[in-house]
Amino acid sequence: MPPPSAPGDTPAIGDDVRRQAIAWFVESQSGSMSPLRQQALLQWRQNDPCHEAAWNRLASMEMLSRGAAGVNSALALDVLQQAGRQRRRTLKLLAGAGLTGGLLWQLRDTWLVRQAITDHHAGIGERRDLRLPDGTLVSLNTRSLLNVRYDEHARRLILAQGEIIVTTASDPQGRPLYVETPAARLRPIGTRFIVRHESDALGTRLSVNAGQVAVSRPAGTEEIIVAAGQYTRIDRHDIQPPQAETGSPAAWADGLLIATRMRLGDFVQELARYRPGILRCDPAVADLRLTGSYPLADTDRILAALAQTLPVRVTYRTRYWVTVGALAG
Amino acid sequence: MSATDPSLRATVETLYQEHHPWLRGWLQRKLGDSAQAADLAQDTFVRLLLPRAVPQDLHSPRAYLLTIARSLLINHWRRRDIERACLDALAARTAEFALSPEDTRQIVDTLVALDKLLHGLGPQVQHIFLLSQLDGLTYPEIARRLGLSVSQVQRAMTKAIGACFDFATRD
Numbered sequence: 001m002p003p004p005s006a007p008g009d010t011p012a013i014g015d016d017v018r019r020q021a022i023a024w025f026v027e028s029q030s031g032s033m034s035p036l037r038q039q040a041l042l043q044w045r046q047n048d049p050c051h052e053a054a055w056n057r058l059a060s061m062e063m064l065s066r067g068a069a070g071v072n073s074a075l076a077l078d079v080l081q082q083a084g085r086q087r088r089r090t091l092k093l094l095a096g097a098g099l100t101g102g103l104l105w106q107l108r109d110t111w112l113v114r115q116a117i118t119d120h121h122a123g124i125g126e127r128r129d130l131r132l133p134d135g136t137l138v139s140l141n142t143r144s145l146l147n148v149r150y151d152e153h154a155r156r157l158i159l160a161q162g163e164i165i166v167t168t169a170s171d172p173q174g175r176p177l178y179v180e181t182p183a184a185r186l187r188p189i190g191t192r193f194i195v196r197h198e199s200d201a202l203g204t205r206l207s208v209n210a211g212q213v214a215v216s217r218p219a220g221t222e223e224i225i226v227a228a229g230q231y232t233r234i235d236r237h238d239i240q241p242p243q244a245e246t247g248s249p250a251a252w253a254d255g256l257l258i259a260t261r262m263r264l265g266d267f268v269q270e271l272a273r274y275r276p277g278i279l280r281c282d283p284a285v286a287d288l289r290l291t292g293s294y295p296l297a298d299t300d301r302i303l304a305a306l307a308q309t310l311p312v313r314v315t316y317r318t319r320y321w322v323t324v325g326a327l328a329g
Numbered sequence: 330m331s332a333t334d335p336s337l338r339a340t341v342e343t344l345y346q347e348h349h350p351w352l353r354g355w356l357q358r359k360l361g362d363s364a365q366a367a368d369l370a371q372d373t374f375v376r377l378l379l380p381r382a383v384p385q386d387l388h389s390p391r392a393y394l395l396t397i398a399r400s401l402l403i404n405h406w407r408r409r410d411i412e413r414a415c416l417d418a419l420a421a422r423t424a425e426f427a428l429s430p431e432d433t434r435q436i437v438d439t440l441v442a443l444d445k446l447l448h449g450l451g452p453q454v455q456h457i458f459l460l461s462q463l464d465g466l467t468y469p470e471i472a473r474r475l476g477l478s479v480s481q482v483q484r485a486m487t488k489a490i491g492a493c494f495d496f497a498t499r500d
Contacts, residue, residue, distance in 0.1 A: 009352055018494060025490050030468045031466070031467025073464050075419075076463060082414035083407070162489070278435065
């Protein structure tokens, strides 16, 4: 788990470090790196913040090719060659318009752009801890984007997407704290709570661990109080009445996914948040139930464990396109 | 410096007010579709919020906006080409489940990114990179499959990973 970090503190990377990082990365992908060499790599990364920064740059590229959902080399070669024939024609469309410098902007996909304009983020499978200036602690779960806006009137945490656990500190300046999502505005009253907002369609889920949280719509004035041990869901239409929390929504902070008689379909959907690529569950087995506590550090191992404890088969179409289906025959 | 620097925001807001309708018009003439033109115009301004996107002395804002808009147009057309090629290729393969639009979008995203990443590398280096990174083959397995030595595979990977590194660095 990475240490608390501030945005924009990337050290400069020289040619030597670049060469070393590339050599390490190439070796790490060989499929035959010995534990001793893995240890040496870890040592190299820890020796210098520049090393770690260079390594992370490649690790994030790896994440990109792992976003590779359902794409294997045969499909990629097919498509890229076919599309390659179109390239000249495409460029012709712009001829005369003065084609200079433009290619600079390639590969800035939506996530990268959003990430760049957000203060704090955690990538797929990452967890990150932040300590804010007032002492408030925030943990970011996988695929999360958070903006922090503190001014003289208020402390605002804006969760654009993802999931956070907030442990509040009282502010010496007495400013109120708000957590905002696209669907809700939360006003904690001395507390620890978990907020999750993955899509506007699902809305925001709030689960309160200690203390209380006052909930309203983004522009609303009416507040509902959610107490410790309760959760609620807020979407475009309404705020659900608070109910008793029966799950373990904070388990990810300990690196665990905990299931208690959970539907396999829901479990797989949950697991997919922590894995790049596509992970699907065949509807035929989605209603099987499972119970257990699973370390999130190795999701492939969790998948392997499923096949051992349930009558299911886990099929890898590619490394990043996995389906959980019924046993054959 | 974080991208939410207030002076940068102010600059971008001014640029937006003064040049947005004009840029949108330019894009609409290129694309012939007003919704797509609106999206790309919006996107052009969002790019300005990236760290270091706006040069210190911006003499000719329109030329600068056009540079960005043009590259977005190239990306847009390129993406469309890849999307078509991809839908063809997927249709030709049997899937055990029908792909949802979200899955398809993810696959197209990945291919678009790979296209950019691998552009400029030789076909053999590309092939080796894809076998390693997409199929998860070890270097000896790749060497066997392509009839090469392991050190040739290693050299190709060094080249490809070097390109990845420079790609991730440049902005």
